[in-house]
Amino acid sequence: MSEEIRHQVSIILQKDIRDSRIGFVTVTRVDMSPDLKSADIFFTSIDRDDANEDGLAALKASAGLVRRLLAKRIRIKFIPRITFIRDDSKKAGNKIDEIIDIIHKDKEIKDGD
DSSP states (O other), X not given: OHHHHHHHHHHHHHHTOOOTTTOSEEEEEEEEOTTSSEEEEEEEEOSOHHHHHHHHHHHHHTHHHHHHHHHHHOOOXXXXXXXXXXXXXXXXXXXXXXXXXXXXXXXXXXXXX
16 A cells, blocks of 8 residues: 555656645655554655755645545545655665765775875
């Protein structure tokens, strides 16, 4: 169910939501509650950092509309309440990669002495 919701919300954000503050977002994953009544929708954005807060606010404001459009696209007993959450895992992964690179460079310098 999570994958279907991820797919449909991605389409809704691309084609149906007309808010320039949202920009280009990618829905990375959906975490459903055990009772399937709520869905945390994680997304990434390629927009500038200062635009991210406006984009997040716009996504949160559009959650009700996204939910209504989702109800037209999938048939399940309950359409989950939607919460948009910025997915910072890629940023964290990039930071870890940078730290590993620094450690390797430091090791090369020490080994070269």
